[in-house]
Amino acid sequence: MNHSFQQLRLDGVGRKFDTASGSAVAALSGLSLDIRRGEFIALLGPSGCGKSTALNCLAGLTSLSEGSIWLDDTRIDVLPPERRGFGMVFQNYALFPHMSVRDNVGFGLRMRGVRRDEIARRVQSAMSLVQLEGHEHKLPGQLSGGQQQRVAIARAIVIEPPVILMDEPLSNLDAKLRIEMRAEIRRIHRQLERATIYVTHDQDEALSMADRIVVMRAGSVQQIGAPREVYGRPRNLHVARFMGYRNVLDFRTVRQAGDSLTLERSQIQLAGTAIGELAGRREVAVAMRPDDFEIAAQGQTNAFDATIRTLEFGGRDSLLSVATGLGDLYVRLPGAFAPGDRIRLHIPADRVLAYAEAA
Template sequence: MSGTGFTELRLDRVSRSFAGRDALAELTLTIRKGEFIALLGPSGCGKSTALNCLAGLLPLSRGSIWRDDVRLDTVPPERRGFGMVFQNYALFPHLSVRRNIAFGLQMRRVARAEARRRVDAAIRLVHLEEHAGKLPGQLSGGQQQRVAIARAVVLEPSLVLMDEPLSNLDAKLRLEMRTEIRRLHQTLGLTTVYVTHDQEEALSLADRLVVLRDGEVQQVGTPEEVHTAPVNRHVAAFMGYRNLLPLRAAGGAGAGIRVEGDGISLVGTPVGTVAPGTGVLAAARPEDLRIAADGVPAVVEVVEYQGREVAVEARTDAGTPLFLRSAERPAPGDRIHVTAAPDRLLVFPGEPG
């Protein structure tokens, strides 16, 4: 079944339990051919469990997986035609780069001339021509990850599964490899499912994000949708809305709603139904708070230089921390006023939890 194409891959209520507890619950998702899907969430949210169920490394507790009209969850992993890239590279230390990449083709008894052609092409794709004869131990971490990716794509898989492939690399290499993975995805027309806990990584790579928490899907959407319009407080918190303010809804204010509490009074955009007089959680990113002539009074505590901007941590008179980014350069001890545009302050209903 290796290399079998498909129009769509469907996960229908895919669940996996351990000791009677769901690590993944009712995951329903349709992946279109050529899509780059990122499974995103904190440790323990179920994203690697989902990937391993898709790969066939874990049997399902409930649900089913379909490639077009063919049921896949009953097919052994080696016959699903998927390529896998692991966090720890999983290279054979005694085999050269070329032989590592060729290994899967040999197992599939691909003709020698065809295997050589495909290995040469894969080595060129990941820019390792000068390193083809080296052993993995002679390569950098980024180069080893390139070998792992080449080993997966040389099989011409219908789907590539990547489990936190960049987490062992330093910051510079992560950026370089991110670009490389996206380039390979586009060049080869791959369908990719990618597991990560890094929001920036997911936003830059994926066509759609699947945000998970405690084994349950919280939101599925494009990077822009998830980044700018998180559907609940949990997605907002994970996607960088660092200012999470427990307040009360005071009433309507034009298209928005005024929220107040502990010396804070701001206007935000309700997400869902927000009733006046009820507890809410107001959420804003640091870049969406700004220093203004009037607003919430606060005292600057920490200023961090970040190039053209500084990151500022301030504290209100009631002790609530506020995190913002500013082109202005306040000093610790300065008294400032902080505000936010109503469309950049999201207001979620219910008591914070």
């Protein structure tokens, strides 16, 4: 398989599964995506959205119902998994418990009939890349979860694949180790200069690691964009909710000039920003992220009064549930607060996002 490829292309990829009643259900439909060499792509969405199905289609573990997959000019969806030459890292590590770390890492090379001296060289190189020198003769059961995941990554990269596929590889690790392994996976990705396709349900993981994020829902792509774009300008309400916009309320449009809006609810007016074509809609759904609020300065516009109902202390800041004239909202603010405190909140107009959908 071509290791110096320039582009992996998914062209209208879909997969249907038969149900017990005999009808077909689309687990994935119409996925089109061009992935460049050296790019890190995150497939993001809740359970059952089709992201793992997409990964399995790429790996050859699941056949396509429609579409095609190309590595440069070579069509690969017609090839068996072993001829695609992709590396895969699973959620549960999938290591052989009776084999040493060295034998686990070299397993794929032995299956390919690689010479013994070449296996030794490449295994040592992979072990060095994942920073596991000195652990070669241990069994997987003698390693921590994070070390086992490094072995799984070494096994995937030792075959020198053009593409590495990762299916929720950090979900079994504790919070501190997950953050450390994110940085490690990015470091390994940069050193390899191949493509990585990474499945996750964790927004923070996708935002911190990916060059581009593919947000999925019910087998369909909702948005493809850089982390800053997906975080700051979700294309629709589903993406907004999934990316942490917990406050979604119906507003009435009072005025519109281009993307700039004046919005009203319960006699409170806010300046906002239109996302997509509102087509003169009077009723819009407005999404606001808790993190985008701040305490209003004297005389500041786009502000309203609030009373704190409850709070969840989070260290540097707290998540507040507040009662306002707009309704109950979630707000994340630094500082010391107590239930019953009255505060005045401000939110910038470019963080008040209006959609032509019902809340």
